[in-house]
Amino acid sequence: VVTLADVARLSATSRSTASRALKNDPRISDETADRVRLVAKALGYRPNVAARTLATGRSGIFGLIVPSTLMDDVFGAQVVSAVTSAAGEHDGGVMLWLSHDRPSRAIRETVSNGLIDGLVVSILVQNEPWIDELLDSGLPCVLIGRHSSRTDTSYAAIDNITATRALMEHVRDQGYERVATIRGPIGNTDAEERHSVFVEAMGGADQIDANLVEVGDHFSYEGGYAAATALLRHRPDCIVAGNDPMAMGALAAVRAAGLRTPEDVGVAGWDDVRAANRPDVRLTTVHHNMEAVGREAVEILLKLIGGAQGPIRKTVPASLVIRESTLRSRGDEKEAKA
Amino acid sequence: VVTLADVARLSATSRSTASRALKNDPRISDETADRVRLVAKALGYRPNVAARTLATGRSGIFGLIVPSTLMDDVFGAQVVSAVTSAAGEHDGGVMLWLSHDRPSRAIRETVSNGLIDGLVVSILVQNEPWIDELLDSGLPCVLIGRHSSRTDTSYAAIDNITATRALMEHVRDQGYERVATIRGPIGNTDAEERHSVFVEAMGGADQIDANLVEVGDHFSYEGGYAAATALLRHRPDCIVAGNDPMAMGALAAVRAAGLRTPEDVGVAGWDDVRAANRPDVRLTTVHHNMEAVGREAVEILLKLIGGAQGPIRKTVPASLVIRESTLRSRGDEKEAKA
DNA sequence: CTGAAAGCGCTTACAG
DNA sequence: CTGAAAGCGCTTACAG
Numbered sequence: 001v002v003t004l005a006d007v008a009r010l011s012a013t014s015r016s017t018a019s020r021a022l023k024n025d026p027r028i029s030d031e032t033a034d035r036v037r038l039v040a041k042a043l044g045y046r047p048n049v050a051a052r053t054l055a056t057g058r059s060g061i062f063g064l065i066v067p068s069t070l071m072d073d074v075f076g077a078q079v080v081s082a083v084t085s086a087a088g089e090h091d092g093g094v095m096l097w098l099s100h101d102r103p104s105r106a107i108r109e110t111v112s113n114g115l116i117d118g119l120v121v122s123i124l125v126q127n128e129p130w131i132d133e134l135l136d137s138g139l140p141c142v143l144i145g146r147h148s149s150r151t152d153t154s155y156a157a158i159d160n161i162t163a164t165r166a167l168m169e170h171v172r173d174q175g176y177e178r179v180a181t182i183r184g185p186i187g188n189t190d191a192e193e194r195h196s197v198f199v200e201a202m203g204g205a206d207q208i209d210a211n212l213v214e215v216g217d218h219f220s221y222e223g224g225y226a227a228a229t230a231l232l233r234h235r236p237d238c239i240v241a242g243n244d245p246m247a248m249g250a251l252a253a254v255r256a257a258g259l260r261t262p263e264d265v266g267v268a269g270w271d272d273v274r275a276a277n278r279p280d281v282r283l284t285t286v287h288h289n290m291e292a293v294g295r296e297a298v299e300i301l302l303k304l305i306g307g308a309q310g311p312i313r314k315t316v317p318a319s320l321v322i323r324e325s326t327l328r329s330r331g332d333e334k335e336a337k338a
Numbered sequence: 339v340v341t342l343a344d345v346a347r348l349s350a351t352s353r354s355t356a357s358r359a360l361k362n363d364p365r366i367s368d369e370t371a372d373r374v375r376l377v378a379k380a381l382g383y384r385p386n387v388a389a390r391t392l393a394t395g396r397s398g399i400f401g402l403i404v405p406s407t408l409m410d411d412v413f414g415a416q417v418v419s420a421v422t423s424a425a426g427e428h429d430g431g432v433m434l435w436l437s438h439d440r441p442s443r444a445i446r447e448t449v450s451n452g453l454i455d456g457l458v459v460s461i462l463v464q465n466e467p468w469i470d471e472l473l474d475s476g477l478p479c480v481l482i483g484r485h486s487s488r489t490d491t492s493y494a495a496i497d498n499i500t501a502t503r504a505l506m507e508h509v510r511d512q513g514y515e516r517v518a519t520i521r522g523p524i525g526n527t528d529a530e531e532r533h534s535v536f537v538e539a540m541g542g543a544d545q546i547d548a549n550l551v552e553v554g555d556h557f558s559y560e561g562g563y564a565a566a567t568a569l570l571r572h573r574p575d576c577i578v579a580g581n582d583p584m585a586m587g588a589l590a591a592v593r594a595a596g597l598r599t600p601e602d603v604g605v606a607g608w609d610d611v612r613a614a615n616r617p618d619v620r621l622t623t624v625h626h627n628m629e630a631v632g633r634e635a636v637e638i639l640l641k642l643i644g645g646a647q648g649p650i651r652k653t654v655p656a657s658l659v660i661r662e663s664t665l666r667s668r669g670d671e672k673e674a675k676a
Numbered sequence: 677c678t679g680a681a682a683g684c685g686c687t688t689a690c691a692g
Numbered sequence: 693c694t695g696a697a698a699g700c701g702c703t704t705a706c707a708g
Contacts, residue, residue: 001450001452003700003701003702004701004702004703005701005702013678013679014678014679014680015679015701015702015703016678016679016680016681016703016704017677017678017679019702019703019704020678020703020704023703027677027678028677028678029677029678032677032678044450046446046447046449046450046451046452047451047701047702048392048451048452048453048700048701048702049388049451049452049453050387050388050389050391050392050397050452050453050700050701050702051388051392051452051684051700051701051702051703052701052702052703053388053684053702054386054388054389054392054683054684054685054686054700054701054702054703055683055684055701055702055703055704056684056702056703056704057684059388061433064434068419068423071415071416071418071419072412072415072419072612073412073415074410074411074412074415076415076419077409077410077411077412077414077415077418078409080409080415080418080434081406081409081410081414081436084434084435084436085406085436085438088435088436088438093433093435094433094434095399095431095432095433095434096402096418096422096432096433096434097422097426097431098419098422098423098426100423100426108384109384111384112339112382112384113384113385113386113387114339114384114386114387114388114389114685115386115387115388221612221613221616222616225617252616252617252618255618256617256618274410274559275559278559278560278590279563279590279594280590280593280594341684341685341686342685342686342687343685343686351694351695352694352695352696353685353686353687353695354687354688354694354695354696354697355693355694355695357686357687357688358687358688358694361687365693365694366693366694367693367694370693370694385685385686386684386685386686388684388685388686389684389685389686389687389700390685390686390687391686391700392684392685392686392687392699392700392701392702393685393686393687393688393699393700394686394687394688394700395700452701
């Protein structure tokens with residue numbers, strides 16, 4: 001491999017000068033700089049990242065921690081993809097860890113291996129204990145998705161609240177009256193936030209018929225199917241699910257019960273996965289932009305690395321997508337309600 | 339941060355000795371070694387990876403390159419997840435790159451940044467040009483999935499051939515006679531291999547009715563739906579798809595055409611995604627083990643890094659999963675055929 | 677505008 | 693069994 005010393009020699013300068021020339025230090029004369037750059041290019045010089053990291057204490061590499069179970073899902077792929085491309089746009093590399101069974105070991109190694117400028121971490125559930133170790137390590141750290149129990153964490157997240165409010169309003173406008181929900185797992189931040197808006201829209205916890213609330217297992221289609229089957233015994237006219245797979249499970253359960261969507265039971269989801277728009281599905285849902293969340297996360301991290309005082313928080317809007325699964329198209333009823 | 343020098347000082351030895359003690363060099367006396375390890379632990383010493391990499395030329399980090407489009411799919415997540423956990427089992431870290439629009443720049447940076455011991459690369463299509471640059475760079479390199487035009491590449495891959503043969507045999511056993519296929523994209527190794535077995539099972543290219551072969555766009559549900567719709571005009575009694583999403587699209591197309599599965603048209607897929615086992619789907623398919631492929635890839639890479647002469651190749655078996663979508667359950671007919 | 681020198685934190689012949 | 697020294701490839705005050 002070719003090193004800086006090689007470049008310096010062939011361009012008849014010192015390593016110091018060569019180093020400066022290659023990072024466009026204005027103190028270097030144009031002739032010298034050009035010469036160095038030419039030689040570097042000709043030799044195919046690539047700076048050794050390990051050496052540079054050791055010298056500067058900065059690697060340009062971010063760590064990314066994702067729960068391994070998330071990777072069974074499109075969601076995990078989206079997070080990984082979003083953070084990786086955003087980092088790439090800033091010429092940053094990404095090291096990936098899956099927080100498996102035994103996260104703490106891997107994590108401890110991560111934090112102070114001297115190779116990582118900062119960390120983006122995705123959590124499934126609020127208050128996972130190993131998180132604190134990271135947050136308190138002094139390493140710049142941003143959560144993707146949230147972690148509500150601490151007020152000192154930086155994060156980038158989808159704005160669940162606003163979009164879910166719009167969704168609930170739409171449900172109301174369509175004249176649905178017995179609205180049930182299949183919420184996501186307890187403790188999952190997205191699930192909690194979306195559910196809190198459901199509760200709010202229904203007039204508060206004490207106004208809610210407990211029979212119309214089910215928890216969907218693991219945010220999954222199967223969980224949605226089972227939950228919907230239970231809910232249908234109480235004759236809801238609409239089911240609002242915490243994500244699309246559960247909503248699609250609900251659709252199947254409705255069909256299996258001999259009922260029709262949206263005439264008998266409306267169904268709504270969250271996430272706008274690809275399948276939500278299939279001709280035989282046409283699910284009303286909320287579309288979000290994970291790429292944007294990844295970008296925000298990386299930008300926050302960069303600021304923290306640059307010395308900014310945290311916490312820095314950013315929320316990315318999501319938008320209601322209305323499709324046939326909730327459209328009873330009785331514009332008149334809407335008026336009547338109002 | 340605490341460095342080796344700190345550990346050495348507090349345990350009253352030299353950095354050399356401390357370094358050796360921590361890597362269990364047998365030359366160090368037990369007392370000294372124990373003392374060093376105790377101090378290291380007490381201080382929470384973590385070796386600086388950049389420094390060690392610079393000194394030894396080995397980082398324990400692998401690069402992983404995945405086409406960004408793959409990440410829209412469960413498949414991409416599986417590859418990432420499999421390689422990352424396998425690397426973790428060998429105490430290896432993984433740096434991830436998405437081979438986006440402009441792979442070559444990122445790739446060139448990767449190859450000789452001195453931070454990576456080797457590379458696992460996932461390709462979509464045979465003969466992507468930028469691959470050669472990598473393979474010829476001297477960096478140990480293993481493909482996950484294959485790349486057929488070169489004979490000097492190492493890879494770990496799913497055994498498409500054997501399992502697809504079993505699938506075609508099953509289709510025959512069920513008495514299907516006008517068997518159509520929705521194959522995956524041209525040039526995609528998995529698609530080509532699976533299709534080649536289809537052709538073989540149908541008695542060779544010249545025996546095949548071109549009307550019974552369609553290419554499914556992007557391996558997608560929508561592509562499968564469109565392809566199946568076209569195929570149904572030629573009255574196949576079975577559709578073998580190159581993956582599950584396309585097969586599920588085909589199922590929907592069959593239903594939309596007012597036909598039933600498996601009575602009128604059998605449908606089979608590949609991959610055994612989660613949805614393939616839904617009660618309303620029950621798709622005959624092929625189950626593979628991406629985790630195992632990832633493990634093989636990492637093991638091959640480790641051998642190459644250790645100096646083994648390539649190419650090293652390994653193929654992981656996949657297994658036929660028979661479900662209702664192809665089960666006409668006419669055991670008698672099967673006999674009649676035989 | 678340029679260069680000699682020290683240093684980043686580790687490893688590893690080499691000598692004892 | 694242990695240590696002093698050189699070196700991995702870069703950066704960056706410091707001096708000129």
